[in-house]
Every structure is written in C-alpha cells, then in structure tokens.
Amino acid sequence: MQRTLIPLVAAAALFAVPVGANIVTGAAAVVDGDTITMTGTRIRLVGIDAPEAAQICKRGGQPWNCGTDAAQVLGDIIGGQPLECTAVGTDVYGRTLATCTTPVFDVAREMLRRGMAVPAPDAPSDYTEARAIAQQMRYGLWAGEFDLPSAWRAANRGDAPPVARRAVPAARSQRVAAAAPARERRYTNALGCAIKGNNSRHGDLIYHLPGQRYYAQTRPEALFCTEREAAAAGFRRSKE
Structure with missing residues (x-):
C-alpha cells in the first residue's frame, strides 16, 4: 500500500510521533488485510504485511484474489467484536500504528496463523512462530504461490496506495509454492x-x-x- 518503497535508512521517520500507551477501543471496519478504521481513526496493524487489495496470487495454478481474501479473513477474525488497540506511534501519512486485540485474538498474530499475512522484519517471535504454523499447514497464502507484498508493491507502484509500516528494503519478487489443499469449511x-x-x-x-x-x-x-x-x-x- 505504498507508491514507493521506503529505504531502510528512513525507518525512524515512520515513528516520528510516538503516542505511548494511548488505547483506542470500539467497533472496527476493515480497509484491507492489515488496515482498519476505528472511531474515525485509520489504524495500521504493526508487525505484519498483508497482500494489497489489488494483489493477485495463484492457487491450484489459477489466479486468486488474495488481497480481497486477506481483507475478508481480517473481517472474520474481528467478527463484529469490539477491539482494543494500543497505539505505538504514527506514520508519515498521519495514520496510527497499533497492536489490536479482540477478546480472543491478537488480530495481527491471527492473520499470520491463518496464513494471510507475512511478519515484518522486526515482528516479535510469537508472530514468526505463527507464520511457521501457517507455512507448515499450508494455510492461506502458503497453499499456493504469492509475491511478498513488499515485492508486489515494488512492481506495481501505480496500483497500490501508500503504506504505513516499518521500512522494508527493496527485494526481488519471492514466490513460495506448495500443493493446494482442498478448500475446507469455515465455522x-x-x-x-x-x-x-x-x-x-x-x-x-x-x-x-x-x-x-x-x-x-x-x-x-x-x-x-x-x-x-x-x-x-x-x-x-x-x-x-
């Protein structure tokens, strides 16, 4: 969700306005796989990177709207429950950076566990462990082939809005392939x-x-x- 990749040396600029332990609670609306709005505030989930809204992946050899599905999965995780989001800063676009939880889930960690996001380079260890579970079980993105969101943005700069996250160095397109399991019922x-x-x-x-x-x-x-x-x-x- 950025038009240009932010160089690694600019990482500090993303957190120019720390807001300490400011907590926002209430209902949330999903913008995309790693962004929500709450009480008029746009919030980026810290520690993950989800496919862009327009991003297309592959599953079973066929095109798959993984960006759209990432937003849907985020909506399933929230499920209409109230969120509690702890802000850790703001980005250069004025958006709040936060960790958010429902009464059941750490929302960003659950996106990783369901395979619909990848951890940021500075994500906590339990986030990378959640990614490992999804990769092993071939959940979500790991059931097919996908470009890392950062690499997809680099190749499609005109198709994605700006993103607020810790800086990620430019990378070549990286794909991960696996046999696609049968689609299972969601309860x-x-x-x-x-x-x-x-x-x-x-x-x-x-x-x-x-x-x-x-x-x-x-x-x-x-x-x-x-x-x-x-x-x-x-x-x-x-x-x-």
Whole structure:
C-alpha cells in the first residue's frame, strides 16, 4: 500500500510521533488485510504485511484474489467484536500504528496463523512462530504461490496506495509454492470463529463443532474457524 518503497535508512521517520500507551477501543471496519478504521481513526496493524487489495496470487495454478481474501479473513477474525488497540506511534501519512486485540485474538498474530499475512522484519517471535504454523499447514497464502507484498508493491507502484509500516528494503519478487489443499469449511458466527476448543476433565484437548451433542454446554477455552486450525493447535474432534 505504498507508491514507493521506503529505504531502510528512513525507518525512524515512520515513528516520528510516538503516542505511548494511548488505547483506542470500539467497533472496527476493515480497509484491507492489515488496515482498519476505528472511531474515525485509520489504524495500521504493526508487525505484519498483508497482500494489497489489488494483489493477485495463484492457487491450484489459477489466479486468486488474495488481497480481497486477506481483507475478508481480517473481517472474520474481528467478527463484529469490539477491539482494543494500543497505539505505538504514527506514520508519515498521519495514520496510527497499533497492536489490536479482540477478546480472543491478537488480530495481527491471527492473520499470520491463518496464513494471510507475512511478519515484518522486526515482528516479535510469537508472530514468526505463527507464520511457521501457517507455512507448515499450508494455510492461506502458503497453499499456493504469492509475491511478498513488499515485492508486489515494488512492481506495481501505480496500483497500490501508500503504506504505513516499518521500512522494508527493496527485494526481488519471492514466490513460495506448495500443493493446494482442498478448500475446507469455515465455522463462524456473529462473535467470530465458532469451533469451541476445551480442555476436558481428563486433560484431553477436544474441539466441538456447532450441532454436536455437547457444543451448547461447552465453555470455550479457544476458538477456531476451521477443523485444521483446531488440529494444528493440538485439539482433537469430539466423538459426539
């Protein structure tokens, strides 16, 4: 989301206006895969880089609107829930840089875990660990071929609006290929992901799907949108 790549030496300029522990809460609207608006404030999620709105990737050998899907996944993660965003600075375009959470997720980390973003060079270790899970399980972008968003912007400068993030050095186009798995069902509701993960009294990690016998009475300790996400977190499907 930038017309020109910002040189690495200009990194400090992106954080010219630190805002400490300023916290914004409320409902959010999705702009794209790494940008939201809250209470009239445009917020860039710190630590990730998602495909641009116009970016096209490949999956199963066919063109795939990964930028559009990244925005959709971000909307699924938020799921109409209120967000709490902690601002860490502003960028040269006046936008707020922040980490945002729902009652369940660190939003940026969850985008990485679902494979719809890549970590920034200075992202925390749990962000890179979330990326590793997605890559191993071939979630999202890792199910096909894609240009890193920074490389896509470099090649399509006229198609992408400016971005606010820590500076990333210009890079050659980088593609990652993998066999595309079958598209799996997503379980969501008004609160977000609907698969309930629970630690049973016997110490087993079990997930319950909507409609299963014990779903309604299960108090979730984790929520997932797909069964593969639940399995990746170490949960097994309930037998009833």
